[in-house]
Amino acid sequence: MKKLSGFNKFMYVVNITLAVLTLMGYVLPYLAPKLFPFLSVLTLFLPLFLIINLIFCVYWIIQFKRQFLLSALMFVLGYTFFTQFYKISATHKPVEEEDFTVLSYNVRLFNLFDWIKDENVSENIKRFVEEKQPDIICFQEYSKSADFEFDDYKFRHIVMQGNKIKTGNAIFSKFRIIDQGEIMLPQSDNNVVYADIVKGKDTIRVYSIHLQSINISPDINEKIDENRSKLIFNRISKAFKEQQVQSELIESHMRDFKGRKIICGDMNNSAFSYVYRNVRGDLNDAFVEAGKGFGKTYNYPYYPARIDYILVDEIFEVKQFTTFSQFKNSDHFPIMARLKIVKNK
Incomplete structure (x- = not known):
């Protein structure tokens, strides 16, 4: 982090904060909302967190900075969450009589x-x-x-x-x-x-x-x-x-x-x-x-x-x-x- 510019240091702090919120979003579906009702609201923003992690990943890669690993790790850990949010292609199988x-x-x-x-x-x-x-x-x-x-x-x-x-x-x-x-x-x-x-x-x-x-x-x-x-x-x-x-x-x-x-x-x-x-x-x-x-x-x-x-x-x-x-x-x-x-x- 010492080699980062002042602006990139700020961006990396934001990146770390986002990573923490993303991890919380991954854990919260396993915790009853009664325990953490206010934090449970974060699950609504998890798709946004995933998208911003991807943006951060690209941001660091184009600068050849190893900081991209943090957001890349967040996305890999949450890949199954992403598939519940967005599907690239649809399935459309032939119609059969039993359908x-x-x-x-x-x-x-x-x-x-x-x-x-x-x-x-x-x-x-x-x-x-x-x-x-x-x-x-x-x-x-x-x-x-x-x-x-x-x-x-x-x-x-x-x-x-x-x-x-x-x-x-x-x-x-x-x-x-x-x-x-x-x-x-x-x-x-x-x-x-x-x-x-x-x-x-x-x-x-x-x-x-x-x-x-x-x-x-x-x-x-x-x-x-x-x-x-x-x-x-x-x-x-x-x-x-x-x-x-x-x-x-x-x-x-x-x-x-x-x-x-x-x-x-x-x-x-x-x-x-x-x-x-x-x-x-x-x-x-x-x-x-x-x-x-x-x-x-x-x-x-x-x-x-x-x-x-x-x-x-x-x-x-x-x-x-x-x-x-x-x-x-x-x-x-x-x-x-x-x-x-x-x-x-």
Whole structure:
């Protein structure tokens, strides 16, 4: 460091600080948010840390400085985290008769309160479903306010709650549902529903989950001052603690079911969080298996937030995964996976 210029010494101090924060980001998904609620917020910034580490790596390499090793090490250690954030190429395998598709979509009450200035939002969503024809649909923030029915789906499980405004989770299926239920989330308007769906000779338990929101507005015109920054961090910390309890309830419920599982829904948290790690367990993330790009599922400016997921047991081959980021009829984007049950797994 003695041979560095004054500016490069400053840059290297910043680099070291970034490395420490990156390491903390790697460790935090293994620690319950209740222990470090404020620090858990760092997991939201882990993708940014990885990108800046790459920039630092290039910065030192073009100067032939060995300081590049620090950022290179950080990136190598976190390579598996990077693949959850960005995929270079997608998987798209040939369609077979045994394939089936699963759609997950937070529909934001079908635009009940006109957040989007388009009176055709609910009809747009209906046409989208009719066009894509998924075999199984998991809706979050579902509402019966939309004046239409999904006629192609004879089997359904809908759980609504609330007094004046009723919202909830819904599962629609072209395949027969033989059992269904709900996981009540304590002191929350959110919930989890599940349905046991029969496809051929196989029974699949499908969960539609919607975890505690962090309640941050995506309004880019809203001024972010010091007081609001503190409010945001406190709100995120509180939501992460609530999500921890919710994820542990889901994990316990899934552990009691020994059959094949598919988890769909809005976790309101990143793929680098304790919550995601807890719910995912040993399941495969369909985006990681077959997606492409950032996989952004929440329409938040400047940041590719992936907070909606389709997680599947190892027995399911993920043959295709699509994020419909051009379909802007909610604050979330729909995601869909094409799956196949592989018997020898």
